[in-house]
Amino acid sequence: MTRLVELEATGPRTLDPSDIDDEKGDVAVCQCGLSDSFPFCDGSHRRTEDEDDGETFVYEDGERAVVDRVVTEREAEDENGGERED
Numbered sequence: 001m002t003r004l005v006e007l008e009a010t011g012p013r014t015l016d017p018s019d020i021d022d023e024k025g026d027v028a029v030c031q032c033g034l035s036d037s038f039p040f041c042d043g044s045h046r047r048t049e050d051e052d053d054g055e056t057f058v059y060e061d062g063e064r065a066v067v068d069r070v071v072t073e074r075e076a077e078d079e080n081g082g083e084r085e086d
């Protein structure tokens with residue numbers, strides 16, 4: 001599976017001791033990109049558990065959709081023998 005994630009942050013978040021979960025004693029950093037508390041995990045990754053390999057997903061407004069594979073300009077040029085399509 002592949003997931004498209006749109007982020008708006010322009011700088012890092014510095015972790016400090018107040019970020020440690022009092023109950024669990026750790027800091028869970030989100031790796032799925034879906035957390036509403038990014039960069040911290042809020043459990044939103046559970047929504048990805050039934051994603052199928054070979055599919056690309058977009059999550060928007062609480063809904064999930066399957067989209068066609070995204071092709072970058074570089075990939076398109078490589079597939080087109082280095083020529084740019086206009």
Ligand code: FES
Pocket residue numbers: 029030031032033034035040041042043044045046
């Ligand atoms: S890893 Fe992203 S919400 Fe848990």
